[in-house]
């Protein structure tokens with residue numbers, strides 16, 4: 549059944565890919581974004597777009613009523629781990645307080661379905677690998693804590709008000725929509741794959757490897773890179789489950805096949821056919837040696853399958869975007 553879906557943060561990287569998937573699946577996205585990090589060009593011009601801050605409760609209430617919203621997908625957040633340590637209040641207000649305001653408006657206006665961007669950062673340093681949903685969640689920075697706080701609030705709100713939600717704990721989102729017209733453009737950029745492309749394109753002198761002496765096969769950190777379209781399809785696959793009131797669902801989203809920093813760099817070199825200038829430096833504080841997901845719960849409960857199971861396929865899609873848009877959107 550087609551749904552009117554409010555996509556908060558829909559001009560950002562993952563949100564804009566989800567908007568495209570919603571359209572492909574016959575839903576009607578309505579986008580809210582304050583463009584603090586997002587790009588107007590990332591959203592098709594024919595779709596309803598509100599340049600609005602999530603914290604503006606009156607405006608949000610009006611949009612939800614006017615657009616007769618059935619379901620809210622919430623991508624808007626600040627997501628720089630280091631900054632969250634320096635400026636925790638900024639993160640608590642945007643990621644937690646503004647989200648609680650949104651949930652309040654939803655409850656007051658009878659909108660009972662919610663999809664939330666959570667993160668593997670809620671786990672902190674896991675006791676074992678791969679990470680399953682029932683492992684202890686002990687975030688080691690305010691960013692991860694704000695996401696866990698929202699997850700916990702969702703349980704209480706489901707119990708009291710019948711709100712149904714699916715929270716997706718993403719590992720490392722990567723890649724770009726297949727046709728190369730949509731992709732990742734963060735400023736500042738902190739994600740490894742786009743940083744390596746910047747080195748390939750001569751926009752940075754080199755790529756730094758933080759730590760080569762970890763207890764991993766090649767000594768560099770292992771992470772789980774998942775294609776942004778695979779993430780988006782999982783969100784939509786959860787819609788049916790949200791029809792039942794009072795659900796609180798949690799799913800890891802990763803490929804489960806980790807790649808080391810060196811493997812990512814080698815893959816980019818292979819896909820682009822260019823050398824990547826590399827500088828090896830010491831470990832960075834707070835980087836766990838390895839993080840990768842067990843996503844079998846999403847597969848078995850949502851019938852979700854990966855379309856991009858291997859890193860090379862993911863990097864190829866990202867390269868199409870970066871090659872065509874070396875300076876990102878509208879630049």
Ligand SMILES: NC(=O)c1ccc[n+]([C@@H]2O[C@H](COP(=O)([O-])OP(=O)(O)OC[C@H]3O[C@@H](n4cnc5c(N)ncnc54)[C@H](O)[C@@H]3O)[C@@H](O)[C@H]2O)c1
Pocket residue numbers: 556557558559560561562563580581582583584585586587600601602603622623624625626627642646665666667668717718719720721722734
């Ligand atoms: N990118 C990843 O690898 C990753 C991993 C785990 C979790 N996440 C989570 O996924 C979500 C999306 O990540 P992304 O990489 O697409 O980030 P992004 O910065 O590209 O997108 C977030 C969007 O939200 C908007 N926004 C932020 N605060 C807002 C506010 N107060 N009002 C209105 N709009 C606001 C920004 O302008 C931006 O367009 C975030 O919640 C992030 O924490 C991302």
